[in-house]
Amino acid sequence: MALPARFADLKTSIATSYPNFEKNVTKAWSEILAELATVTKTIKEEGYIPQVNFADLSNLSKEDIERIKRRGSVVIKDIVPDEQAKQWKEDLKAFIKANPSVEGVPADDKQFFQLYWTKPQVQARSHPNLLAATVWLNKLYHTKPSTGSAKLEGVDMGIALTYADRFRIRKPGITWNLHPPHIDGGTIERWEDSHFRRCFDDLFTGDWKAHDPFELEGRLDARSSLYGRPNQSSVFRTFQGWLAMSETAPTQGTLRVFPDVLLSNAYIILRPFFSPSVPVDSEEIYDAKNWKFGDAVFWHCDVVHSVEREHTGDGDSAVMYIPAVPLTPQNQAYVERQKACFLEGQRPPDFPKGPAESGFLGVASVEDVLSKAGLRAMGLAH
Numbered sequence: 001m002a003l004p005a006r007f008a009d010l011k012t013s014i015a016t017s018y019p020n021f022e023k024n025v026t027k028a029w030s031e032i033l034a035e036l037a038t039v040t041k042t043i044k045e046e047g048y049i050p051q052v053n054f055a056d057l058s059n060l061s062k063e064d065i066e067r068i069k070r071r072g073s074v075v076i077k078d079i080v081p082d083e084q085a086k087q088w089k090e091d092l093k094a095f096i097k098a099n100p101s102v103e104g105v106p107a108d109d110k111q112f113f114q115l116y117w118t119k120p121q122v123q124a125r126s127h128p129n130l131l132a133a134t135v136w137l138n139k140l141y142h143t144k145p146s147t148g149s150a151k152l153e154g155v156d157m158g159i160a161l162t163y164a165d166r167f168r169i170r171k172p173g174i175t176w177n178l179h180p181p182h183i184d185g186g187t188i189e190r191w192e193d194s195h196f197r198r199c200f201d202d203l204f205t206g207d208w209k210a211h212d213p214f215e216l217e218g219r220l221d222a223r224s225s226l227y228g229r230p231n232q233s234s235v236f237r238t239f240q241g242w243l244a245m246s247e248t249a250p251t252q253g254t255l256r257v258f259p260d261v262l263l264s265n266a267y268i269i270l271r272p273f274f275s276p277s278v279p280v281d282s283e284e285i286y287d288a289k290n291w292k293f294g295d296a297v298f299w300h301c302d303v304v305h306s307v308e309r310e311h312t313g314d315g316d317s318a319v320m321y322i323p324a325v326p327l328t329p330q331n332q333a334y335v336e337r338q339k340a341c342f343l344e345g346q347r348p349p350d351f352p353k354g355p356a357e358s359g360f361l362g363v364a365s366v367e368d369v370l371s372k373a374g375l376r377a378m379g380l381a382h
């Protein structure tokens with residue numbers, strides 16, 4: 001899809017603000033393609049998404065942690081007891097039954113719901129283990145070596161904030177086309193917003209191996225929702241998260257990720273500057289000679305994560321969307337606005353406008369927040 005002409009100007013301005021841009025990124029591009037060719041072959045054999053037990057989080061080896069950071073994804077097992085997760089799902093089902101007018105899709109057999117403040121959601125987000133895992137995830141981020149240990153104003157990775165999102169109870173046998181491969185937390189903003197773009201400085205200079213997706217600085221004041229589109233997160237989530245409420249296997253309507261965040265960032269950020277001379281699904285696409293430094297803006301689907309179209313299992317595939325969000329000034333400002341929505345039973349600021357939840361039976365109140373850290377996370381205590 002061709003983008004408006006102003007994006008060609010943006011590309012030119014990026015290209016002219018880094019010395020020797022064309023030479024440096026062309027060299028980087030050929031290295032990135034070669035690495036991608038290898039990684040896409042070996043990754044399947046590696047058992048690629050790290051799995052750890054919640055109880056072991058504080059005892060992981062340096063190698064385990066480095067692997068999690070490179071993959072960019074981690075399964076944390078036994079974060080809450082199975083019985084608790086199943087009970088939450090049953091409670092959500094009961095909520096939907098008691099409130100048949102709840103908005104959801106597909107309209108004739110609702111499985112994904114515009115609900116944010118049910119008791120199970122408020123309880124899960126404020127569960128001490130979920131918040132502890134959030135802090136652990138947040139702390140995988142760090143300041144640049146040049147910033148040293150200086151404390152960033154208003155930032156505390158040890159305090160978790162809540163970002164209210166929805167849940168789904170997906171039934172087998174129904175195809176979903178809602179989530180083809182995409183990145184969350186802003187897309188074009190990664191180039192267009194000058195704050196956000198700083199996260200990728202090392203890619204634009206061609207020093208792609210030095211890129212560190214876990215550096216905090218550029219993320220803190222990144223504007224990830226320049227267009228205010230519904231469902232576009234305006235907060236800095238260190239990790240997006242799903243809390244499982246059922247057991248699923250591959251092909252059963254679950255998550256797919258591209259498990260190398262350094263490499264996918266390097267590819268995606270430099271991709272607009274190059275155009276291929278062979279079809280993108282051909283075998284030769286990894287050969288640098290089949291790409292030339294770009295002269296038009298074309299955008300393709302950046303393969304980072306997607307939701308499986310098919311669900312071939314027998315049971316449902318149910319999750320709550322609960323990301324990891326650290327205390328930063330921008331995030332805190334959002335949490336204040338989100339708190340007002342919670343207290344009024346309105347939908348949170350980043351999401352599609354629609355009927356309030358306050359009229360439904362079984363909506364959560366402040367008493368349903370499970371922990372002190374949970375109250376802090378929602379801006380209800382300091």
Ligand SMILES: [Fe+2]
Nearest residue numbers: 182183184305
């Ligand atoms: Fe997503």
